[in-house]
Amino acid sequence: MTNERIETGWNFDNSYARLPKLLFTSQTPTPVRSPKLIILNGALAKEIGLKTDSLQNEAGVAVFAGNQIPEGAAPLAQAYAGHQFGGFTKLGDGRALLLGEQITPKRERFDIQLKGSGRTPYSRGGDGRAALGPMLREYIISEAMHALGIPTTRSLAVVETGEPVIRETYLPGAILTRVAASHLRVGTFQYAANWGTVEDLRVLADYTLNRHYPKVESGEGQYLSLLKEVIKRQAKLIAKWQLVGFIHGVMNTDNMTISGETIDYGPCAFMDTYDLDTVFSSIDQQGRYAYGNQPYIGGWNLARFAETLLPLLHEDENEAVKIAQEAISEYMELYRGYWLEGMRAKLGIFNEEAVDNSLIDDLLGMMQKYRADYTNTFRALTMDKPEETAMFGTPEFIQWHKQWEERLGRQEESKEVSQQLMQNSNPVVIPRNHRVEEALEAAVNQGDYSVMESLLQVLSNPFTVSPKHEEYCTLPAPSNQPYRTYCGT
Incomplete structure (x- = not known):
């Protein structure tokens, strides 16, 4: 190991670069004029085996800016496709480069990606750069999601480039260093299925199984197991989004990871007033990705993933379609189960009763009717301050609150234990x-x-x-x- 590796802690492997060549293009970042470190995630750096002091000196900042390639890295832009608002198109990393995979002292593997590092063959006419504001937004929201216990890509650092980017006006340029379990997407499989061979697809699927689902036994049925595992992780992830009022904003298939992490914090936001139709994204004119639609779009995206795996599921296409449909049909029940489990926890409920569905639905219906704040309503219930809810004093809330207290009284756990469950399940603060x-x-x-x-x-x-x-x-x-x-x- 060289002095550089010892000093910084960078310890790269490049397994993605050993995949079929159609899935990426090797390329170095475009250097920037005068990089300046804006923020470094010291806790994350230590977690993945990096030395925070050396990351903040001139050489360390040069890596975050793309001006210097650390030893062992092999930068590349990943190719992928995607259904964007329903329309299918060929895509790829238009302003990001994967430096490689950091192998931590615990032998874990994480992608290290520079976002805003310059043009690539997939830039589609763009400048390959990023503005400071959106990169800081991703840093804030991704780290908030991590603290909330929601699987997510992480933000390691943001550097200002010293160069402007032109959008509607001149803005300060920046580069974000993103850390992820991987950047494998539904869109990666769509790209392989549409422009590669069946063998390319098989190699990608085997790589994914090895990297993210090593407990799946190889052999007959392993690709169906891959599909089912991805369905399970996405059902659980989207349930977690709904439980904290997170709205992704652009749930295209290229923004759905195979690992089950939240990725790409563009027009995302957290809901204040509870409303299923809430949309924040300026480009979502029809509400395709509204808060209430997210679970269904998750299922739609997973169906697109299943389509890519058809050649691997069975040699007979009709049989393959049947196998895929059966797997996809389990998604909504899985999602609903994870969501109900989470909603019960938000209300301090440990066991299951048939009345739970109506108890939860009635509360949410009142919240929508009285334009209640989603986070603060559950916070008020957790702190036993119902008078702080928007529905307090109304006949339906009085009736609901009585039914809720009766429901809690029918379980073995004490009121104090239920309240602790609620405190662990209801955030006091979100990124308003x-x-x-x-x-x-x-x-x-x-x-x-x-x-x-x-x-x-x-x-x-x-x-x-x-x-x-x-x-x-x-x-x-x-x-x-x-x-x-x-x-x-």
Whole structure:
């Protein structure tokens, strides 16, 4: 091992680069003028075996900027396809490069990707760059998701490039270093299935099984097992999104990972007022990816994944379709089970009763009717302060609250134990949209990162009740203009 590796902790392997060549293009990042480290995730760096001190010196920052390739890395842009708002197209990393895979001291494997590192063959006319605001947004939201216990890609660092990017105006450029279990997507399989051979597809599937599902036994049925495992992880993931009011905003098939991690934080946001029709993304004009549609879009995307595996499921196409359909048909029941389990926990319920469905649905119906804040409603119930809910005093809430207390009384666990379950299941704070915007405005327009640092500190302990958290629980001021988020490309 060289001095550089010893000093920094970088320990690269490049297993993806050993896959069929149609799945990537080898390429180095485009150097930037004067990189400056904006934020480093010290806890994550240590977790994956890196030395934080050396990452902050000139050579360390040069790696995050793409100006220097660490020893052992083999940068490449990944090819993939995707259904974007329903329409199928050929895609790929248009502004990102995979440096390689960091092997941690625990022998875990994580992708290290630079986002905003310059043009690639898949840029489709874009400049391959990223603006500071969207990269900081991904840092904030992805780390908040991690603290909430939701599988997600992570953010290791953001550097400012010293070069502007042109969108509607001139904006400061930046590069995000993203850490992921992998960047394998449904769209990766769509690319292999459409433009590769069956053998290419088989190699990709075997690689995925080895990397993410090593407990699946090889042999007959292993590709059906792969499909079922991905279905299970996505059902669980999307249930977790729904349980905290997270809206991804752009659930295209190229944004659905095979590992079950949340990826790509473009026009994402967290819901304030409970409403199934909530949409924040400026490009989702029809509400395809609205909050209430996310579970169904998850199933649609998984059906597209199943289609790619048909040649591996059975040599007879009709039989393969039947096998795939049977597997996909289990998705919604799996999702509903994970979601119900999570909703019971949010209400302090340990066991199962038939009345739970109506108890949960009635509460959500009242929340929608009275435009209740999603997070704060469950927070108020957790803290036994029903008077702080928007529905307090209404006949239906009085009736519901009585039924809920009777339901809790029918289980063996004490009220204190139920309350502890609720505290562990209901975040006190989420990345409120107006707080995120406040942090980004201060950082990008004023060079003041203290607002973002304070926000990140609070979001790192989302289930903790603290006086410091109170101001982050307040709702935004009323506005005639709906909140809109943008993809940042």
